[in-house]
């Protein structure tokens with residue numbers, strides 16, 4: 031099966047209105063912008079989702095031009111694994127011998143040829159122009175020769191060659207769905223008995239998610255978001271989906287009463303808030319709160335109950351971002367959760383949204399899959415375990431803790447089993463039931479103690495949730 035394709039309406043008229051910077055041909059500016067962001071991701075570890083909006087603004091690209099630049103940037107970054115396999119067959123030079131800028135032009139060209147409705151001659155022509163401007167006339171001839179070969183087959187035709195049925199399953203899925211092999215293996219392991227869904231999961235990682243908004247209760251309502259053009263979200267009682275338009279233009283979002291937040295993130299925060307608890311319910315803690323997505327919702331839910339949230343993050347600038355997401359009652363501190371400034375047994379509810387590989391949010395971060403290797407999982411383990419041990423210490427007897435990762439990787443979720451081994455004072459609560467209590471329509475999120483949401487099943491990031499009570 032081919033990777034999910036982000037088809038773009040067939041057109042080569044992506045002109046932008048004239049303006050002070052509209053010297054060269056406008057379509058060149060669109061592709062040049064995509065190229066610059068792809069290069070920055072490659073050479074200086076830039077984040078496409080942060081850099082691209084800034085470049086679009088700088089260059090005055092809006093509307094259809096901005097949409098095309100976004101599609102080209104994200105699609106090229108996501109599809110790199112597939113495109114490299116195809117380019118390797120079309121080039122008489124090994125890919126590792128092709129200069130970085132030229133290789134990125136070829137990837138951008140391959141994406142346009144194979145996964146958009148841009149006519150092949152326009153895709154090749156503009157890529158050759160770009161190759162000339164970033165790598166010189168000699169290299170533009172090479173780019174022309176390679177990309178012309180790419181145009182000889184459609185994506186399915188190429189996949190039959192680079193990811194043939196007879197190849198071993200991990201390699202085939204890795205090339206066809208453009209995921210590194212170690213991620214394919216890790217995701218398949220995480221699916222466990224449902225491993226047959228792996229192709230659907232990889233395809234979901236390649237599809238751009240819809241923008242999900244959260245109405246922070248007591249500060250905004252879902253109805254207000256619907257009036258602004260959003261649709262109700264299928265699962266979260268606080269959620270709404272936006273198909274088009276700038277979320278920042280919605281007054282509630284502009285004022286910080288609502289925000290952009292994945293539905294899975296909303297659900298795990300709401301499940302912690304709704305988990306049954308005996309006794310005092312006044313002191314809530316978010317240990318790893320930056321940049322403040324879950325803290326924003328928790329602070330609003332806490333306020334509605336007369337409880338108070340303390341939000342912490344080890345990085346002062348991330349703690350600063352949290353301040354913008356929460357109300358004035360919420361305390362925000364820059365603190366290391368492994369050597370915390372708070373006393374043991376202080377809190378009634380704790381959110382531990384641990385630093386993780388983010389393998390559950392690949393659809394939002396197009397370049398993330400290429401950035402780190404499997405060593406990242408091993409590197410994060412000790413920190414995840416230390417944070418969980420320390421957060422359990424901070425919980426009062428009878429209190430409830432949510433251990434959350436936006437990664438389904440078993441090494442990152444089994445941290446909970448490691449932490450509880452040999453302990454008799456911590457009980458695992460039924461996390462799937464807690465999620466269903468806030469999202470009654472939810473199915474397929476697990477039937478044991480732990481809950482796992484999936485992009486291909488739930489349309490959310492692959493959030494993992496364990497709910498623990500200290501006895």
Ligand SMILES: C[S@@+](CC[C@H](N)C(=O)[O-])C[C@H]1O[C@@H](n2cnc3c(N)ncnc32)[C@H](O)[C@@H]1O
Nearest residue numbers: 318319320321322323324343344366367383385
């Ligand atoms: C997955 S992110 C949290 C996302 C956040 N909960 C949200 O919903 O927006 C993990 C956060 O943990 C923070 N972090 C890493 N090590 C930490 C530590 N030792 N103590 C506290 N925070 C830490 C990181 O700075 C990062 O902001």
